[in-house]
Amino acid sequence: MKNRSVVHNSFLINTPIHEKIIQSLLFLSALFSIVITVFFVVLLSKDALLFVQDKTTSLRGFFFTTSWQPSIQQYGVLPLLNATMMTSIIAIALATPVGLCVAIYLSEYASTKFRNIVKPIIEILAGIPSVVYGYFAVLTVTPVLQALLGPEVIEIYNNLSAGLVIGILILPIIITIGEDALHAVPKSLRMGALAMGATKLECTLSVVFPAALSGISAAIIIAFSRAVGETMIVALAAGAGSNFTFNPLKAAETLTGYIVRISGGDISYNTIDYTSIFILGLLLFFITLGLNMISQAITKRYQEKYD
Amino acid sequence: MIKLLFRSLFRFLAYLLSFFQIKNKKIRELVYIIVFQLCLVFTFLTLLTLILRVIDESFGFVLTKNTKQVSEVFGETTDPNSLTKTQLINVMKDNMRRGTVRTLDTEKPLAQRTEENLLDLINEFVLEERVIKTWSLYESIFTLHSIRRIHESTPHSQLKFRNWINLTFLINKQSSFPEFTGIRSALLGSVFIVCIALAFSLPLGVASAVYLEEYATKNRLNSIIQTNIYNLTGIPSILYGILGLAIFVRLLLPLTQGRTILSAGLTLGLLCLPIIIINSQEAIKAVPNSLRNSSYGVGATKWQTVWHHVLPGSYERILTGVILAISRAIGETAPLVVVGAATFITTDPTGLFSKFTALPIQIYQWTARPQESYHHVAAAAIIILLFLIISLNSTAIILRKRVSQRKIEQ
Numbered sequence: 001m002k003n004r005s006v007v008h009n010s011f012l013i014n015t016p017i018h019e020k021i022i023q024s025l026l027f028l029s030a031l032f033s034i035v036i037t038v039f040f041v042v043l044l045s046k047d048a049l050l051f052v053q054d055k056t057t058s059l060r061g062f063f064f065t066t067s068w069q070p071s072i073q074q075y076g077v078l079p080l081l082n083a084t085m086m087t088s089i090i091a092i093a094l095a096t097p098v099g100l101c102v103a104i105y106l107s108e109y110a111s112t113k114f115r116n117i118v119k120p121i122i123e124i125l126a127g128i129p130s131v132v133y134g135y136f137a138v139l140t141v142t143p144v145l146q147a148l149l150g151p152e153v154i155e156i157y158n159n160l161s162a163g164l165v166i167g168i169l170i171l172p173i174i175i176t177i178g179e180d181a182l183h184a185v186p187k188s189l190r191m192g193a194l195a196m197g198a199t200k201l202e203c204t205l206s207v208v209f210p211a212a213l214s215g216i217s218a219a220i221i222i223a224f225s226r227a228v229g230e231t232m233i234v235a236l237a238a239g240a241g242s243n244f245t246f247n248p249l250k251a252a253e254t255l256t257g258y259i260v261r262i263s264g265g266d267i268s269y270n271t272i273d274y275t276s277i278f279i280l281g282l283l284l285f286f287i288t289l290g291l292n293m294i295s296q297a298i299t300k301r302y303q304e305k306y307d
Numbered sequence: 308m309i310k311l312l313f314r315s316l317f318r319f320l321a322y323l324l325s326f327f328q329i330k331n332k333k334i335r336e337l338v339y340i341i342v343f344q345l346c347l348v349f350t351f352l353t354l355l356t357l358i359l360r361v362i363d364e365s366f367g368f369v370l371t372k373n374t375k376q377v378s379e380v381f382g383e384t385t386d387p388n389s390l391t392k393t394q395l396i397n398v399m400k401d402n403m404r405r406g407t408v409r410t411l412d413t414e415k416p417l418a419q420r421t422e423e424n425l426l427d428l429i430n431e432f433v434l435e436e437r438v439i440k441t442w443s444l445y446e447s448i449f450t451l452h453s454i455r456r457i458h459e460s461t462p463h464s465q466l467k468f469r470n471w472i473n474l475t476f477l478i479n480k481q482s483s484f485p486e487f488t489g490i491r492s493a494l495l496g497s498v499f500i501v502c503i504a505l506a507f508s509l510p511l512g513v514a515s516a517v518y519l520e521e522y523a524t525k526n527r528l529n530s531i532i533q534t535n536i537y538n539l540t541g542i543p544s545i546l547y548g549i550l551g552l553a554i555f556v557r558l559l560l561p562l563t564q565g566r567t568i569l570s571a572g573l574t575l576g577l578l579c580l581p582i583i584i585i586n587s588q589e590a591i592k593a594v595p596n597s598l599r600n601s602s603y604g605v606g607a608t609k610w611q612t613v614w615h616h617v618l619p620g621s622y623e624r625i626l627t628g629v630i631l632a633i634s635r636a637i638g639e640t641a642p643l644v645v646v647g648a649a650t651f652i653t654t655d656p657t658g659l660f661s662k663f664t665a666l667p668i669q670i671y672q673w674t675a676r677p678q679e680s681y682h683h684v685a686a687a688a689i690i691i692l693l694f695l696i697i698s699l700n701s702t703a704i705i706l707r708k709r710v711s712q713r714k715i716e717q
Contacts, residue, residue: 019610026518029511029531033536033584036577040546043553070312101346109340118347120704123355127700129638131667132357135674139682168353210314217313222541229543231641232667236674256641262578263548263645269557277645281549281605285542285616286665291542296534 003131019136025093044285052067062279068242068258070273071140077283079244083159083252087234090163090229090248091170096220099174103216107182108204126172132237149249152154157239165237166230170223177222181215182208218295221258225291229284231256255280308641319537361693364686368454369469369486374435375402376463387426391703392418395425396506409514427475431487438486438680439464447623471687480653481664485673485680490688492655493669494569497637497654500665504579504636508630512583519584520591521613528633536670539581547578548645566647568663575639579632586628590621627703634699638692640667666692 052059056073065076106115141161145154154160185208193203209216239251240261253261259277267274329335350621379400381387390398396417400408411417411428420428430436431686440460442454447468459646479489551574555563565569588689594617602612618625648668656663666688673685 015608016478019608020609023518023522026522029514030518030523030532031509033515033580036539036580037535037551039554040542040550041559043550048555068380088342091556096351098346101343101351105340105343105347109343110621120352120701121351123704124697125350126699127634127638127696128357129640129667129692129696131638131640131670131674132361132693135670135685135689136357136360137449140356153697170348171353195357199332199336201332201339202678213314213317220313225541226543229545231543232671235641256543259549260641260644263552263647264650277549279554279715281546286547288541288543288546289538292538296537 006270007281030304041286044278044282047275048282050270051272051275051279054275056272066244068253070276075276076271077255077280079242080253080255080258080280081283082244082246083238083242084228084232084254084256086159086246086248086252087163087166087230087238087254088224090160091166091227091230092220092224094164095170095223096173099219099223100178100216102171102175103178103182104209106203108200108208109181121177125168130169130230130232133165133169133238134232135231137161137237140152141165143209154249155239155251156231158249159238159239159252162234162237162254163248165233166227169230169233170226173223174219177219178216181212181219184215185211210293214298214301218298221291221295221298225288225295228291229256231260231290235260255284309674312583333588333696346614353569358693361686361689363444363545364683365471367442367471367683369438369442369467369680370440370454370458370464371436371467371486372439372461372464374437375433377434380433381430382687384566386395388427389574390639392422392425393466395422395429399425399429399433402574407432427487431482432486435485437484438464439470441680441683443683444463471683473692476684476687477691480655481651481669482653483651485678485684488692490669493664493688494691495655495665496663497665497667499568500572500575500643500663501570501633501636504575505629505633507573507576508579508583508632511585512580514583514623516587516591516612517581517618521609521617536581536584540585542637543576543641545641545645547574547665548642550574550577552644552648564660566649567660567664570660571643571646571648571663571665574642575636578639578642582635585630586631587625589620590624590628591617593624627710632698634696634703637699640665640671643668644671656701 050064051057057075062075062077064078065074066078067074067076068079073079081180106118110118138157138161142154142156142158145158145161146156175302189205189211193207194200197208234254234257238254238257240257241251242258243250245251245252259280262273263277267277329338353688377387380398381390387395399417409419417425419590440457447454454466458464475487476489477494478491479487480491482488519529519533523532551570555570555573557566563573598616598620599612602616607615643663643665648664649662650672652662652664654661670685670688670692672680673688676682
């Protein structure tokens with residue numbers, strides 16, 4: 001959407017009819033992305049509504065009871081939500097400090113040559129599919145944790161190892177977006193700080209870092225939304241069966257884990273299992289959409305500041 | 308408000324850190340740099356551990372035991388390796404159920420198969436070789452003694468060093484025994500799904516990008532479209548699976564016939580669409596304005612300019628975006644599970660309406676099993692998948708580098 005297209009629009013009156021058809025086709029294909037979003041909201045809500053209307057469920061019970069046992073008609077989303085939050089918070093707690101340290105190092109200390117070597121490696125890390133991370137979580141991280149803490153303390157399926165591996169998965173996001181944010185800080189700010197006699201470290205930590213804070217916050221929020229929606233790692237490593245617990249060493253199923261497990265079998269339509277997928281999906285949709293919008297709002301404000 | 312929250316959070320962390328404040332500036336600088344570098348090393352180490360772990364699991368000793376002994380089938384003195392093809396076929400016909408022989412014969416006539424292949428089949432169906440215990444590469448090297456001891460204490464067992472990523476693994480169909488299972492139908496399924504996804508999302512994505520970059524004026528609708536595309540990239544992939552389940556599997560049932568490879572491909576097409584749009588937009592943005600203006604200058608219309616100058620000038624960058632989208636789609640698991648990948652399937656996909664499985668689905672199912680021997684198979688499949696994805700990504704990186712270098716030269 002540049003102003004340059006406006007220049008040519010004055011000619012549109014004289015454009016031949018087939019060009020107009022082409023233009024409307026292009027417009028329709030662009031409109032398709034809106035259609036997808038509308039489908040998301042409409043179709044998810046339609047079946048979610050069936051879930052709410054069912055005799056055995058109530059919206060209040062859905063949000064405020066602490067047991068998710070579909071086999072005995074208990075539908076309280078809190079245990080699933082709690083497990084999702086637990087894995088995501090563990091992931092963020094690992095990825096934020098490590099990711100920011102790497103971002104600061106790459107942006108402020110590393111030479112251009114070194115950065116050119118490191119960036120493709122980080123891209124490879126970002127390209128590894130989540131099912132591979134799931135394998136890594138179950139067959140490497142969990143045994144290591146069990147060896148460290150003792151097999152009685154930590155269950156085979158647990159939120160800690162799932163959370164840690166999600167942390168590794170979102171590391172590249174924090175590194176790349178964080179580094180871009182640090183890189184965008186104008187040189188004059190750095191020069192000013194150095195001229196005042198600050199050391200490189202003081203300049204980085206107390207001038208560059210705060211100046212890039214909005215971009216970094218946006219990165220963390222995007223990474224958090226990625227962690228909330230992450231599926232295969234929790235499906236493999238976090239365990240099946242919901243469990244309302246705050247102990248990350250225990251097995252507890254997350255929102256996404258439940259959706260994958262239930263839809264894995266041949267699920268029949270209009271059963272309560274089927275509609276429960278949709279209400280959980282709708283919940284997930286609004287959580288991630290909300291997080292993404294917040295991070296976009298932050299980025300927008302921050303772009304206005306330096307342009 | 309959120310910014311305030313983050314700011315106060317970081318202030319609090321800085322306050323906590325101030326307890327560990329080192330007075331000497333030079334030492335402090337050094338300590339911090341070491342911490343930064345350690346974090347970088349941690350990042351690399353995780354990648355390295357992941358890859359080493361997968362390689363570690365793909366090779367190693369396997370202890371097997373035959374249900375029937377070689378001497379029972381071939382007689383006391385004959386060595387199975389010295390037999391001719393016809394003799395091997397006779398052994399198979401004598402010892403196997405007729406139905407199994409017939410199915411194998413219709414797949415590929417027995418007389419046309421190689422002797423090695425026949426011996427493999429005899430191993431699988433006549434001798435019924437079963438895995439008792441497996442070891443990883445590390446264990447195979449460092450605990451050789453105890454492996455030998457277990458081998459000696461188990462009667463009639465064979466100890467073999469096995470490379471789990473072998474040719475039979477690539478061309479075999481799925482089998483219920485880990486040592487004979489293969490990824491042929493999964494690989495074909497993945498290729499089918501990616502092709503369908505691209506056929507759907509590539510034209511639509513490039514067209515949207517052309518509209519947004521070349522035609523769209525600054526109005527409310529267009530900016531909504533743009534924001535919406537950015538939001539679509541942030542939606543977790545499992546939600547695309549639920550959407551695919553609702554639209555393609557259920558709503559368009561007569562068109563897609565339910566849980567078919569077509570539904571799966573279209574679902575991944577929806578997922579690729581925003582990625583392709585955004586990358587194509589970047590590509591079109593990179594075409595210099597002078598090119599457009601000179602085209603208008605000689606009297607070309609808008610569409611002629613786009614078709615003859617803008618698209619050819621940006622196709623390499625669009626291709627980069629498409630490659631990235633493929634490498635994303637090929638590793639997606641969750642949407643395919645939700646759309647309804649078959650759990651056990653022994654036939655290749657034949658058309659748009661066949662049942663399907665894909666490489667990541669197989670990895671998921673094999674990893675989720677408790678038996679250790681399946682984990683080796685999963686590791687072998689992961690190596691194939693990672694090989695595909697890393698080569699796709701490196702192609703994209705190299706292509707991007709080449710394009711940007713050419714621009715500098717100009």
